[in-house]
Amino acid sequence: MLLEASNASKTFRARRGGTSVDAVVNANLQARPGDFVAIVGESGSGKSTLARMLLGLIPATSGSVALDGTDLASMSKTQRIRYRRTVQAVLQDPAGSLNPRKTVGRIVGEVVRLHNIARGRDAVVDTVAETLELVGMVPAASFLGRFPHELSGGQRQRVLIARAIVLGPRIIVADEAVSALDASVKAGVLQLMDDLRRRLGVGYVFITHDLPVVKKVAEYVYVMKSGEIVEEGTKDQIFTAPEHPYTTTLLSAAPTLAASYGPPE
Ligand SMILES: Nc1ncnc2c1ncn2[C@@H]1O[C@H](COP(=O)(O)OP(=O)(O)OP(=O)(O)O)[C@@H](O)[C@H]1O
Numbered sequence: 171m172l173l174e175a176s177n178a179s180k181t182f183r184a185r186r187g188g189t190s191v192d193a194v195v196n197a198n199l200q201a202r203p204g205d206f207v208a209i210v211g212e213s214g215s216g217k218s219t220l221a222r223m224l225l226g227l228i229p230a231t232s233g234s235v236a237l238d239g240t241d242l243a244s245m246s247k248t249q250r251i252r253y254r255r256t257v258q259a260v261l262q263d264p265a266g267s268l269n270p271r272k273t274v275g276r277i278v279g280e281v282v283r284l285h286n287i288a289r290g291r292d293a294v295v296d297t298v299a300e301t302l303e304l305v306g307m308v309p310a311a312s313f314l315g316r317f318p319h320e321l322s323g324g325q326r327q328r329v330l331i332a333r334a335i336v337l338g339p340r341i342i343v344a345d346e347a348v349s350a351l352d353a354s355v356k357a358g359v360l361q362l363m364d365d366l367r368r369r370l371g372v373g374y375v376f377i378t379h380d381l382p383v384v385k386k387v388a389e390y391v392y393v394m395k396s397g398e399i400v401e402e403g404t405k406d407q408i409f410t411a412p413e414h415p416y417t418t419t420l421l422s423a424a425p426t427l428a429a430s431y432g433p434p435e
Pocket of ligand 1: 193211217218219220
């Protein structure tokens, strides 16, 4: 399976005399199940816009996003529904992704019902409980009736991951999924994501401005600047022999791994 952006561009049209914004310009990116691909770049470089295009939330102005060669723009309604399950989003909770009035059981259960993953109350609860266990929320029964405000930041992020993986995605687009978390909590959630990659074979397109995190988990890195992917390569290439001056600047501005992420590997 291959998720691929080909010369994908997004221009936000100006409203009332303003200038239009070329948020993403001719982006080429590939991700497969089992991959850990990162997109890095400073604020405003177009990372979230590219993520939203990959998720099919906004259409490309030109170019394409395709799964196994089928362009998102030409998919039927049924194909789109399947696409949404196959390519799931995990955003950060401070963005208000969890409804504060719903329990964990309901938040994950609603997705299970909506996509007909299980039918009947008991089967839905079982599926939710199994998924909570998979994301390390054990015993699951003690979390089902809790509201988001009764959870820690790391636990809320795990609920978001549970809500995504319950659909059996092959690729998860994670936009700043751990950026708001404290270092030790962040390490736990990253470890979980890596475990799920190994256990379920899920791949990640991991969007972040947090370079120590990229250094820890990514295999392949795309560097964005002003809407363009200015450099790409394996993690080692990017961190040890960056070619683009912007990548060098990004790396030199980043805190060291040890300073922000605990002891080096
Ligand atoms: N809906 C929109 N309408 C107009 N302009 C937008 C819209 N969404 C994003 N932009 C602009 O597109 C550019 C890229 O924004 P984007 O959010 O993709 O960057 P980013 O790298 O994800 O930044 P951050 O890390 O701050 O989220 C910015 O100039 C932004 O102001």
